[in-house]
Amino acid sequence: MAASPPTLQSSFGGPVQGARRMPSEAPQERRGASEFDVAVVGGGLVGVATAWGLAREGCRVVVLDEGDRAVRASRGNFALVWVQSKGLGLAPYAGWTIRSSNAWEGFAQTLKEETGLDVCFQRPGGFHLSLSERELEARANSLKRLHNQPGIVDYKTEIMDHAQVARMLPDIGLEVVGGSYCPLDGHVNSLRLFRTLHTAIKARGVTYLPSHRVENITREGGEFRLTTAHREIRANRVALAAGNANMHLAPMVGLECPMRPERGQIVVTERLRPFLRHPVVTLRQTDEGTVMIGDSKEERTDPAGLTLGVSATEAERAVRMFPVLGSANVVRTWSAIRVMTQDGFPIYDESESHPGAFTVCCHSGVTLAANHALTIAPMIARGALDKSLVAPFSARRFHVQEAG
Amino acid sequence: MFKRLADAGAVVALTVDGKPVQARSCDTVAAALLAAGIDRCRTTPVTGAPRLPYCLMGVCFDCLVTIDGVGSRQACLVPVHEGMTVETQQGRREAGR
């Protein structure tokens, strides 16, 4: 397991056991009549990671969430903390991802100290496996294009042949012609992360309001008013972390967040003894022993439905990759709607017309959780995004592209 | 825990964890295990707690055993056959069996 650099550890400070709040100067000064310093819209991984980070900065935070049957990407995600492939088309995304990957170990450690819950972060290096020469060639080409981009951080992704892969993943099938390996790739128990963050925000005094779907946001008298079916919530700032719903919410505060949701399906097996040391982008063994198989993409947005043929394809490829899995029982399948921005890259923005309104939106809510908690949240607490870090992720990029 | 009411049905020979067990032709694997007086058919993959069948109607999955080399089969749904090998299951199943 790769250790995160010590400098990042120090940025955490000591976790304060039992502290309801960690007051810091800045938000205190600006504390107005509003009940809350920040209203975070969205109780998924992005929302609760941001809320936790804000609470650590001493903010009075409310998280507004939907109910049990909400379309939740956080319940359907694949739990990778993943680096390889990230950044093709937007070079700074690679550096942003690596920053989070490096911060993850300290992030997990702090959460454990605060909640006693272990999210089982591991960074053993991960694979992308190919089942034909054509697939492997396409893989190599895409990595080449990625690394030829100007300004890219060079993260070591290595193309391996069957024998090289087999040395690290002894159970691969004969049909695996090779793959790519990146030592920075890892994974986590994402459902436990979801629970841990909820436990942590509760311990830090964050107000969590389920079944408070936000219908409208206005800014009046220097504060934001968020309309829900239950009551109006007032806050000095608002952070939109509502996934695909950001598309409708962002324009209410002078922001934009173009999305194109898609559906992904996951197949889950019964618990097995450990057999897979490294996560594969389409297949991983959880710390509990179940094997998750996934990574389908469909242009559908019905979260309740399931395309059985897609599950079958995932299963067929999984058995070709790891024949030993053929006799494993499938105990669950999932379909969930991916949070996906128009170009697939994160959107972090602050509103010019509605000062104090921010967007925190991305597909990789697990990988980037450390950044959202430790980097984005402090920026929102300070009241301004640090352009040197997140300027490339403004939604303004969509207009630049259109103009070009 | 259970005894046979009537000695009806032909005797079917199984092995359970390598030991011979006499079942009857009308038995499911779960019934044969209960009649043989075994004290567990699996231990759980979570805490290793011992379990015996709870519902015997395909609902509870506590009767999961390895039958003829295939793991995690519901013993209450599978009829016995001559020469069947049954193994109790310890914790998580091993991939490939």
Added chain:
Amino acid sequence: MNAVDLAPSYDLVVIGGGPAGLAAASLAARAGVTTVLFDENPGVGGQIYRGITSTPVINRSILGEDYWAGEALANEAKASGALIVNGATVWSLDPERIVGVSIAGKARMIEARRVIIATGSQERPFPIPGWTLPGVMTAGAAQTVLKAQGLLPDGRTVMAGTGPLMWLLAAQILRAGGRLEAILDTTPRRNLLRAAPHLPDFMLSPYFAKGLALLREVKAKVPVRRVASVAAAGDGKLSEVVSDRGRMPADLLLLHQGVVPNVNLALAAGATHEWNERQLCFQPVLDQDFSSSVPGIAVAGDGAGIAGGTAAAERGRLAAIAAVRALRPEARLPDPQSVRQRLQREEMGRAFLDWLNRPADSFRQPEGETLVCRCEEVTAAQVRATADMGCEGPNQMKAFLRCGMGPCQGRLCGLTVTELIATQRKSTPAAVGYYRLRPPVKPITLAELASLPISEAERKAVER
């Protein structure tokens, strides 16, 4: 019958070979509809007529005449021309009526013009301390092995719970020469108040006289104690049953507090369900022909709401009549009105039984370290604390605690989790809802899933 031998499509697929399924398949096949019945057990009969074609219990007085009534149904189905496939597990049903079925480890997808789900009921979860110990099982489980294999409880046996099945099983065990140390009756006394207004109806039902006779028969031979708490204790296996009336050594504890519909398949098919406050369970929303909210899919038998075996057969007939009318309007059919009348008679008195045997809150909503989810070993305290944290429903609960994620797919924790959340959040089970279920509703192997037909678009959704 192997999976490959099945036709690609049938007019009618009946799922479950209990009374509802057998009656439905017989009626439809005799009306000239190509019918297949899939049943996952080694023989037909469902739970109520378990082992009806093969039981070694030849002394007919042991299981009683109500059991042997199943013989006629099984024979009728066999003679009807319906294809009956045992050892066939249906693990998927979608709104387009594509049925996923596995036989001997091979999976097939079968098209159906009509589907009748007749998957019946299961025993209500009975989450008491120690209910996962070897030596603790359901009364239904003991009855299953008595019927199908002639196994009789041996050693110190205690029964605990409420409801007609418990008394019936006690009588069957006694008639077979078995012995019971005690019956711990968990029925709350005040239930009688709510049941009383329905007593006149019940007195007119065939179950009145039978029920009284059964109680007399059992109480003459077994000490019955009214209890407010029950726990199983022991190290690695049951050694004692502990109640508020004391402790008693025991080798076998049989639990029962009624039955509830098996909802997994109907839910996965997308059928709308509702909470039944009297029976404390979810059930599909159905019309008078037992058609669900999904076109072409009906739910008959106890899966439609608990009414017992004889009613199940009549419900199966009504669902089949509707299916045949749609598929083959020219077919000659029995008069549905007379079937409805018989059904009405059977259902009479159900309200009395339901209110009388309604399990107490404390036996449905456990506390502390008592396991709620047997598969993932999640405790009541965890579920309650997580609800307090703001978790409003079972799907979020599943994500937080993994309850319902094990192989039983929530069958033995779903109702408990829903009710615990409702209590903690001062809501109602109807508002809290149930687990979202998706295929496979019974586990299949990855190889079976991999063997299913895949379209080009479906392949492209994964291969990149």
